[in-house]
Amino acid sequence: xxxxxxxxxxxxxxxxxxxxxxxxxxxxxxxxxxxxxxxxxxxxxxxxxxxxxxxxxxxxxxxxxxxxxxxxxxxxxxxxxxxxxxxxxxxxxxxxxxxxxxxxxxxxxxxxxxxxxxxxxxxxxxxxxxxxxxxxxxxxxxxxxxxxxxxxxxxxxxxxxxxxxxxxxxxxxxxxxxxxxxxxxxxxxxxxxxxx
Amino acid sequence: xxxxxxxxxxxxxxxxxxxxxxxxxxxxxxxxxxxxxxxxxxxxxxxxxxxxxxxxxxxxxxxxxxxxxxxxxxxxxxxxxxxxxxxxxxxxxxxxxxxxxxxxxxxxxxxxxxxxxxxxxxxxxxxxxxxxxxxxxxxxxxxxxxxxxxxxxxxxxxxxxxxxxxxxxxxxxxxxxxxxxxxxxxxxxxxxxxxx
DNA sequence: CAAGTTTTTGACCGTATGGTCAATAACGTA
DNA sequence: TACGTTATTGACCATACGGTCAAAAACTTG
Numbered sequence: 001x002x003x004x005x006x007x008x009x010x011x012x013x014x015x016x017x018x019x020x021x022x023x024x025x026x027x028x029x030x031x032x033x034x035x036x037x038x039x040x041x042x043x044x045x046x047x048x049x050x051x052x053x054x055x056x057x058x059x060x061x062x063x064x065x066x067x068x069x070x071x072x073x074x075x076x077x078x079x080x081x082x083x084x085x086x087x088x089x090x091x092x093x094x095x096x097x098x099x100x101x102x103x104x105x106x107x108x109x110x111x112x113x114x115x116x117x118x119x120x121x122x123x124x125x126x127x128x129x130x131x132x133x134x135x136x137x138x139x140x141x142x143x144x145x146x147x148x149x150x151x152x153x154x155x156x157x158x159x160x161x162x163x164x165x166x167x168x169x170x171x172x173x174x175x176x177x178x179x180x181x182x183x184x185x186x187x188x189x190x191x192x193x194x195x196x
Numbered sequence: 197x198x199x200x201x202x203x204x205x206x207x208x209x210x211x212x213x214x215x216x217x218x219x220x221x222x223x224x225x226x227x228x229x230x231x232x233x234x235x236x237x238x239x240x241x242x243x244x245x246x247x248x249x250x251x252x253x254x255x256x257x258x259x260x261x262x263x264x265x266x267x268x269x270x271x272x273x274x275x276x277x278x279x280x281x282x283x284x285x286x287x288x289x290x291x292x293x294x295x296x297x298x299x300x301x302x303x304x305x306x307x308x309x310x311x312x313x314x315x316x317x318x319x320x321x322x323x324x325x326x327x328x329x330x331x332x333x334x335x336x337x338x339x340x341x342x343x344x345x346x347x348x349x350x351x352x353x354x355x356x357x358x359x360x361x362x363x364x365x366x367x368x369x370x371x372x373x374x375x376x377x378x379x380x381x382x383x384x385x386x387x388x389x390x391x392x
Numbered sequence: 393c394a395a396g397t398t399t400t401t402g403a404c405c406g407t408a409t410g411g412t413c414a415a416t417a418a419c420g421t422a
Numbered sequence: 423t424a425c426g427t428t429a430t431t432g433a434c435c436a437t438a439c440g441g442t443c444a445a446a447a448a449c450t451t452g
Contacts, residue, residue, distance in 0.1 A: 001420045002428035024308065026222045030410055040431055041411075047429095051410070103307055110366050111299055111307050112220065121371065128370050156379030159372065163363030163380055170306050170362045174324050175317065176355065183352030184359055187387050194386025197450040198398040226440055236401055237441075243399095247440070393452105400447070409439080417430070422423100 009047060010061075012037045017058040021102040025055045025112045055105075056119055062105040063127035067134060074138040081142035082192065085135075085161070089185040092165050096172030097181045107169060132158040148192060157192070164188045205243060206257075208233045213254040217298040221251045221308045221316075251301070252315055258301040259323035263330060270334040277338035278388065281331075281357070285381040288361050292368030293377045303365060328354040344388060353388070360384045 015036045019028050030051060034041055048054040073088040074081070106127050113120035136158035142148050168181055176184075211233045215224050226247055230237055244250040269284040270277070302323050309316035332354035338344050364377055372380075 001422090001426060003417075003419045003430085005429065006418095023310075024222065026220065027308070027310075029408080031408085040429090042413090042432090043430060045411070099312075101310070101312075107307065107366065110369050111304065112223070113369075114219075114223075114297070116295075116297075116371075125371050128367070128372070153379060153383070156376060157383050159367065159376055160380045160383040163367050164360055164384075165363070166366045167359030167361070167363030170303065170366075171324070171355065171359050173306050173309075175312075175321050176324075180352060180355055183349060184356045187349070187353050187356040188360075190388075190390025191383050191386040192390065194388065194390035197396060197452090199400080199448045199450085201399065202448095225438080227438085236399095238402090238443085239400060241441070395452085396450090398447105398449090401445090402443105403445105404443075405441085407439085407441105409437080411435085411437105413432105413434075415431085415433100417428105419428085420426095422425080 005043075005047070007037075007039060007043075007047075012039060012044075012047070013054070013057050013061050016054050017062055017105065018102075020055055020058050020105055020108065021062075024103070024108050025052070052119075055109075056123065059105045059109050059120070059123050059127075063123065063130065066104065066106065067127070067130050070131060071134045074134060080147060081138045081145060082147045085138060085142070085192075086189055089161075089165075089189060090182060092168060093181040093185040094178060096168050097176065097178040098172070099175075101173075103173060104169060107166060128162055132162050134158075135161045142192075152192070160191065161188075201239075201243070203233075203235060203239075203243075208235060208240075208243070209250070209253050209257055212250050213258055213301065214298075216251055216254050216301055216304065217258075220299070220304050221248070248315075251305075252319065255301045255305050255316070255319050255323075259319065259326070262300065262302065263323070263326050266327060267330045270330060276343060277334045277341060278343045281334060281338070281388075282385055285357075285361075285385060286378060288364060289377040289381040290374060292364050293372065293374035294368070295371075297369075299369060300365060303362060324358055328358050330354075331357045338388075348388070356387065357384075 015038075016033055019032050019036045023032065028051070030041060030044075033044060033051065033054065037044065039047075044054065048057060070088065073091065074084050076084055079087070106124055109120045109124045113124065115121065136154050139148065139152075139154045139157050143152060143154060148154075168184060171184070172181060212229055215228050215232045219228065224247070226237060226240075229240060229247065229250065233240065235243075240250065244253060266284065269287065270280050272280055275283070302320055305316045305320045309320065311317065332350050335344065335350045335353050339348060339350055344350075364380060367380070368377060
């Protein structure tokens with residue numbers, strides 16, 4: 001019996017993500033969000049509660065999406081685990097050198113979070129662990145395949161890949177081109193075969 | 197004959213750096229800066245021109261300082277180039293897991309810059325190239341020593357190290373602890389010996 | 393000690409921010 | 423078709439922002 005909404009929450013969150021990815025949380029104004037989503041301020045407020053809460057929603061969705069994407073890339077059949085990681089890293093190099101002004105919401109949250117344990121930090125930490133988990137799974141398969149040195153530490157290598165991709169993202173934003181970023185990705189992969 | 201200033205520009209820039217490192221450019225208010233530097237608004241404005249200009253000054257100084265620090269670490273006598281890089285990376289791991297809320301101004305500029313070629317981007321790009329240059333120099337020495345594989349690409353490896361350290365910084369902020377970050381640093385170093 | 397120059401001080405300003413309110417519109421149901 | 427419920431709309435608000443102004447202060451030099 002209530003009046004139904006004219007919008008889909010997922011659409012709104014998606015539009016908001018775009019705004020946040022380009023401007024960040026602090027620099028994005030409510031007006032930016034209103035314009036991007038098409039909703040009125042009050043509707044936004046009713047549905048989500050405010051800028052910060054909306055960012056949190058966007059962040060969660062971004063995290064799920066990112067995990068899903070990496071998971072799919074690393075789980076693709078018909079290639080060895082190592083080949084999949086290689087393909088994934090090369091794709092990241094291309095994506096990050098595309099020259100757009102977007103920054104992943106995870107990185108934005110990391111940089112803009114103010115406290116040690118505010119909601120932003122919490123979600124972000126969880127996201128990083130989740131992402132590392134995906135890498136770890138793939139690396140574990142590689143190890144079982146015998147494609148990794150015996151003494152390789154799957155757990156820290158997983159975190160290592162998260163670090164490298166975050167760094168590549170930043171470098172891409174700094175204007176480092178596709179060629180260099182690809183070379184960096186290949187360098188990064190060498191860690192998998194390196195001796196101590 | 198003019199009235200002399202009561203402050204040293206370098207002191208002010210240094211205090212401002214602290215504020216920017218903790219809050220970022222957008223989120224730092226003029227009041228924060230006034231409080232931290234001890235100057236009045238107008239004095240700040242007279243001497244620097246405004247928030248953005250002050251950030252730029254801080255950024256430049258931060259960049260010089262960072263380059264100097266890395267340069268010194270990598271140039272230390274009495275150790276092979278590779279040992280120096282190793283020591284440097286391990287020190288970074290400790291620094292980034294210290295748990296403070298600071299983020300290097302370079303990273304902040306990277307994330308907060310709005311255009312492709314505004315002053316922030318320009319300074320930041322220059323800083324990254326400068327930093328990569330320092331790594332490259334050390335790596336070149338390593339190669340001459342025969343400590344690097346023949347086919348190692350010193351240039352891209354240098355950028356690779358910049359990327360890894362940026363990533364480690366972000367992870368540190370995400371709460372990744374010293375142990376893990378140290379393991380990541382060691383993983384990263386393996387790229388130097390890895391086969392293709 | 394007076395003149396000249398610049399810094400400092402603190403009040404002030406326009407704007408734009410995130411957020412709120414009250415009135416109205418739109419829908420499902422009875 | 424009338425009712426109840428919620429969404430929407432657009433005006434509204436207090437605040438805090440970055441920045442500016444004009445007057446007073448402080449130092450050096452002549």
